[in-house]
Ligand code: KG4
């Protein structure tokens with residue numbers, strides 16, 4: 001089966017051609033440069049960008065896969081959660097293609113697509129496992145028994161961890177998106193200023209998260225300092241990152257212990273963070289747990305994860321139809 005995967009939930013326009021878990025092509029273009037000066041994604045700008053570029057991105061993906069529209073057997077599209085205008089662009093294209101080509105269309109949950117994105121490169125991961133999705137909009141721990149059977153063990157009660165990275169970067173004047181720049185700046189820290197930010201555990205056995213407190217702690221620290229030199233900025237980035245990642249690592253390992261599983265899958269934009277990869281892999285290895293991360297290009301939003309999950313769900317009997325519409329608050 002050849003599937004066209006379409007992703008337009010936020011600021012990346014992604015189209016991919018997939019077959020099972022195989023990625024024949026994946027093309028992504030991003031409007032991130034247009035949002036930089038606002039310090040976050042502006043929904044109307046993101047939607048207009050999708051409208052302008054989606055056809056070009058689709059044509060590039062088809063060309064790279066050496067397939068034509070007539071070869072497509074299934075159209076998979078993100079139908080939520082996300083920005084409503086942005087989602088509608090991809091959904092409109094998907095439904096038009098489905099009607100014109102007379103092939104089925106299937107709506108895919110964006111958060112679950114991140115959760116299973118490691119499957120694009122890891123072919124032999126057995127169920128059950130604990131899944132951690134860490135993105136700009138979500139921080140969720142899952143228990144996964146099958147590709148269509150997972151439950152939420154815990155999630156953030158306020159900011160997502162990627163959102164905390166973005167807000168801390170804004171406080172420090174480092175620009176948007178915050179994740180990559182904070183990771184890079186933290187590496188330069190010599191640890192001269194012994195800064196410690198609070199870690200929020202929400203209770204000893206809780207698998208929920210809270211990241212708004214640490215963001216506020218950074219804000220108060222910066223206000224107190226008044227003038228920051230570059231060494232201080234690096235130390236703040238490092239202290240923030242270590243505290244935020246420690247909580248993610250500790251709770252993910254705790255989830256494995258509670259559910260008695262030895263496998264973890266991580267997905268979402270923050271899964272690109274090398275410090276998270278190192279810390280989680282090390283902590284998990286101490287308990288004999290194996291961790292799987294997506295390839296870097298599949299951490300951020302892309303059409304390949306949508307195509308692969310869409311096809312897997314279709315094969316399990318899931319169906320959508322032309323009434324498919326955007327669900328900005330779609331739950332995982
Ligand atoms: O998954 P994604 O592309 O979009 C959402 O579904 O939200 O994730 C974007 C988020 C942003 O908050 C960005 O700051 C964060 O992922 N991010 C990172 C890194 N690269 C992207 N966070 C930490 N370290 C990174 N290297």
Ligand code: ZN
Pocket residue numbers: 110114135136268269300301
């Ligand atoms: Zn995403």
